Amino acid sequence: MPALPSPDEVEAARTQRDQLAAWGVSWPPPKGWKEQLADRWRAARQDVAPPPQPSPAFAQETLDFG
Numbered sequence: 001m002p003a004l005p006s007p008d009e010v011e012a013a014r015t016q017r018d019q020l021a022a023w024g025v026s027w028p029p030p031k032g033w034k035e036q037l038a039d040r041w042r043a044a045r046q047d048v049a050p051p052p053q054p055s056p057a058f059a060q061e062t063l064d065f066g
Contacts, residue, residue, distance in 0.1 A: 004041045010034050 005023055017027050025033050 004044050005037060006041055007034075007038045010037055 003023075010023075020027060020029055020033075023037060025037065
């Protein structure tokens with residue numbers, strides 16, 4: 001599966017045929033291609049778990065200087 005670009009990456013390279021091909025977009029790009037890539041990118045990001053938050057005990061220990 002090709003690496004999915006962020007919406008900012010799409011805007012930066014949207015006219016480059018080779019870059020579109022690397023993202024799996026046919027040439028000429030079909031109507032709605034940017035929205036489809038953005039949707040796929042968001043869906044892939046949801047699969048990544050956010051980093052764990054420090055526990056309250058850890059936060060207290062790191063802030064307790066005395």
